[in-house]
Amino acid sequence: ARLRVAAIPLPAPRAGEPRQQTMLVEVSTPTRAAKARLQALGLDLTEHGDARSLDVVLHGVADEARLRAAGFAYEIEIPDMLARQAENRLRDARYALRVKRSSLPSRRDDYRRLPDFEADMKALAERRPDLVKPIVLPHRTLEGRPVQGIEITKDADRADGKPVYLQLGVHHAREWPSGEMPMEFAFELVNGYGSSERITGLVDRVRTIVVPVVNPDGYNLSREAPVDLRGLGTTAPLTRAIFDVIGATGLYEVLGPDTSGLVNQAGGNPGGIAAILLDAQSGNFAYKRRNCRITDGQAPAPGECAMSDNRELGTDPNRNYAGFWGGPGASVSPTADDYRGTAPFSEPETQNIRELVSSRQVTTLITNHTYSDLVLRPPGVAAEGTTPDEPIYKALGDAMGQATAYNSQYGHELYDTTGTTEDWSYFQTGGLGYTFEIGPHEFHPPYEQVINEYEGRAPTPVDAIGRPQKQGGNREAYLLAMESTADTERHSVLTGRGSPGARLEISRSAMHLTSPVIAEDGRTGDPLTLSETAGSALTVPADGTFSWHVNPSTRPYAQKDRSTILPADAPASREEISGAPVPPVNLIPVQVGPGDPPFLKASIAGAGASDDYDLYLYRGSLPVPSEEVASSATPSNSEQFTVKDLPPGRYTLEVRNFSATGSWSGAVERYANGRTVGLPPATEAWKLTCTSAAGDVLGTRTVTVARGQRQDLGAVCSESAGAFSAALERRRLRAALRRGNLRGRVRCATACRVSTTLSVDARTARRLGLTRARRAVVVARGSRRTFTGRRTYSLRFTKAARRRLRAARTVRLRMVATARSGATRQTVRRTYVLRR
Ligand SMILES: [Zn+2]
Structure with missing residues (x-):
């Protein structure tokens, strides 16, 4: 299809002359007489009306003045009908396209707007609640938006220990296809479950998490930006431009008389520079890249991010992760498009992904971007050398490159980058992470090209110049990554036995250094130190055995010597x-x-x-x-x-x-x-804890496991050394106060001594007059000298508590019981509600 668009700017209103605006108003005509009087004014009456009103089109200020002079009251329905007309034309065109139903899994034919992503995720969760679980990431964006996603697997609600595959989109606002691709893949998995053997098997074995829009503030601005052709060219405003758009390819030529600052994308430069120039000159937001951080350390005021003066500001979320942060390959300047931010993880967008990845066993991650036809793997900085997992990393990267006809290469082969998603996630968790740069040119090409990339359909202009054919497209590449996620040779597996319903947790806390931080004056300072905590949980199934797919216990980061001798x-x-x-x-x-x-x-x-x-x-x-x-x-x-x-x-x-x-x-x-x-290099371990449904710690141990290893841990919830439980005997509050104590029960598998406190929270304490400060107050204490086996003991109320608690109808008590056995310590925390 060839589409010609001619744009001619409207004349600007002359100073002092009111703008001639066409508006639709609803005029109050409560009587027949009033309607007759209105007709007599000679205005453009519509056939729309009822007993009390008539709709009228006012063509300019003279019409409006006439209506007012005649004493009519009215309400404006459409203030600018010409604008509405243009809007509707656009809407019609989109609708016409949409009803064709594309071959995508969702049948979409146009880029989603932000609410469409939200609606689609909701619809999938409603359609298959057994397969799809909606999630909201912990931090709202700077403009206050929630960041949403879905988890897809059989029995999505269970904490089941499956390997996790994470699909991310739209770190960069203008890269619209990067949100479409993971969203379509979510539809692919849900549609294919039960009908495709391959997909059914994968959805059974792998938990896929899709967060299609990591940066919704930026996306919304970019997606909703009006394209104002009048703004083209700062020095010589464009008087008339004709764009010749060659539909399926996304190429265009500017044929108008004033083409200053524009580059013909079809000729010689498929790098999309034209799009960037266009944007920088027009001042609109369609090509905004970053988030809405206008002032460091502050959230923007409502509307501030959309002010054209602020278009040049924002933190680049894909330079804000801690991996090699502070080094070359990201800017110190807040006006640069790759601004790294004031500190690693200074932005809610990156905090969200950090917390998501740190609380799951994400064994494979794909973060989608546009464009360049690339599948990138770490490292993003050449000086790092190759990763310890290069053979499997390259194998999967190359396979995905073949599916998409994208080049499979290191991140730094483009240029050094620091603070990117997978340079943090891989080095800190061991999960393989890739960046996809989708498509040959343009940040958001015609939608048909998105469909072709997803399905791996030729021809595209790339094939015309003799590059390899796609073998399945992004759909196939994503499925290959999902198969790799399920491959136990590429992560670690812990198996064992535990009490059904018990909660198993593994966690690890370790240090991480950024790059030596380049300061604004160009000097290089010390690296920053971060504490990286990772962990995840699993519920022991009814049969008492578990199989837990996890990342290796030692981080790739820790495998290399990160020390320096001064x-x-x-x-x-x-x-x-x-x-x-x-x-x-x-x-x-x-x-x-x-x-x-x-x-x-x-x-x-x-x-x-x-x-x-x-x-x-x-x-x-x-x-x-x-x-x-x-x-x-x-x-x-x-x-x-x-x-x-x-x-x-x-x-x-x-x-x-x-x-x-x-x-x-x-x-x-x-x-x-x-x-x-x-x-220095180190071997790291997971700390495993088994906790009963009631909150008692039943067992702990450390686990060292390498990639490709499967380890049988045996019984992890047994009353092994140090196992300890504690509980409060339930009593009526009044009776307990009269006696002055409550009774506790404890059990120690090996000789231990126990000390316990009961406290009320700060609000209750203030309400009861136990304190004036804002802090929890201990209301009872008890201890038990060294013993083995089961014991009961007494927890005595403090004098003040005994007096003040009488006023309470119910009281919520927080119990903290600590057992000491030699150098080891175990704590049980539980909450009890006592009634009068
Ligand atoms: Zn990007």
């Missing part, structure tokens, strides 16, 4: 150096011997503040040194660098006069190894 505080040797501004280049020989201290530091300073010298170190000797080893050449009057572990040999230090008239002096120093900072 130089000792004081130098082992020091050689003074100095020189004059002429000659402009001073060469100083430096000898490195086999037994020398590992650090070599060179530093110089010009005598005056404006004496700018630069400093270089070369391998080799005079007069022709080669191969630069280090340099420091800033616009200041002092320079320094430190190099480590230079191979023994001759070196040459060069001091070059950049713009100095005074002399310079400095030193060459050698340093021995000093203290070590950072994290």
